[in-house]
Amino acid sequence: MGESNVNLAALIGSRICHDLISPIGAITNGLELLDMAGAVQGPEMDLIADSVGNAGARIRFFRIAFGAAGEQQMGQAEITALLADVNKGNRIQAHWGPIEPVSRSDVRMAFLALQCCETALPFGGDIRISKQDDQWDITGTGSKITTAVDLWEGLTRTDGPAQVSPAQVQFALLPAVAAGMGRRLSYDQTDTQITIRY
Numbered sequence: 001m002g003e004s005n006v007n008l009a010a011l012i013g014s015r016i017c018h019d020l021i022s023p024i025g026a027i028t029n030g031l032e033l034l035d036m037a038g039a040v041q042g043p044e045m046d047l048i049a050d051s052v053g054n055a056g057a058r059i060r061f062f063r064i065a066f067g068a069a070g071e072q073q074m075g076q077a078e079i080t081a082l083l084a085d086v087n088k089g090n091r092i093q094a095h096w097g098p099i100e101p102v103s104r105s106d107v108r109m110a111f112l113a114l115q116c117c118e119t120a121l122p123f124g125g126d127i128r129i130s131k132q133d134d135q136w137d138i139t140g141t142g143s144k145i146t147t148a149v150d151l152w153e154g155l156t157r158t159d160g161p162a163q164v165s166p167a168q169v170q171f172a173l174l175p176a177v178a179a180g181m182g183r184r185l186s187y188d189q190t191d192t193q194i195t196i197r198y
Contacts, residue, residue: 009173013066021063024056050089057085064104065111066173073101091124092140098131106136109177113138113196115170116155120145120194139195147189155185155196 031049035041060082076099083094094114110129117127117140125142151171154161158179160172178185183198 010068021059024052027052061086064107069105069108071103074104074107075101092118092121094127096129110138112170112174117194120147122146137195137197141193145189145192145194152187155187
């Protein structure tokens with residue numbers, strides 16, 4: 001995936017997320033007004049509110065992972081709050097380690113790596129994102145690790161894997177983003193743990 005294709009994909013991702021976040025915010029506001037008025041109550045409203053909240057969190061996550069990055073700084077509180085929203089009701093729990101602010105480009109790479117690790121945890125688990133000096137480790141831990149070798153081997157090549165499905169697009173994008181940032185990806189795995197390093 002060439003740099004121009006990565007930039008185009010990022011612009012498309014930003015545009016889609018930007019256009020979707022507004023109506024989801026409006027639905028959230030409408031639900032809050034209904035709740036304040038006591039107009040509708042019960043498990044149905046809870047289900048709708050949870051679903052809208054999850055959709056909003058996922059779009060904010062995707063906006064960082066797949067959108068245009070830039071070098072603006074993101075703080076720990078902002079990132080952990082976003083991941084806490086994404087974690088709600090999810091079989092995989094993501095944990096952010098770095099305390100110091102980091103660039104949005106760094107967060108983007110970490111989120112793409114997190115999504116790669118998610119695919120290796122079919123029964124759920126934990127994903128921890130840590131940074132020591134200039135090295136990042138994204139580690140998924142679960143009762144069983146399942147990997148498609150061609151996808152994971154593709155991470156170590158700048159052109160990525162030969163073929164991906166829509167659900168695997170992070171495997172194509174992460175190597176291209178890493179190459180653009182001058183970073184090399186590697187990974188290792190055991191029966192219960194998989195780690196992406198760069």
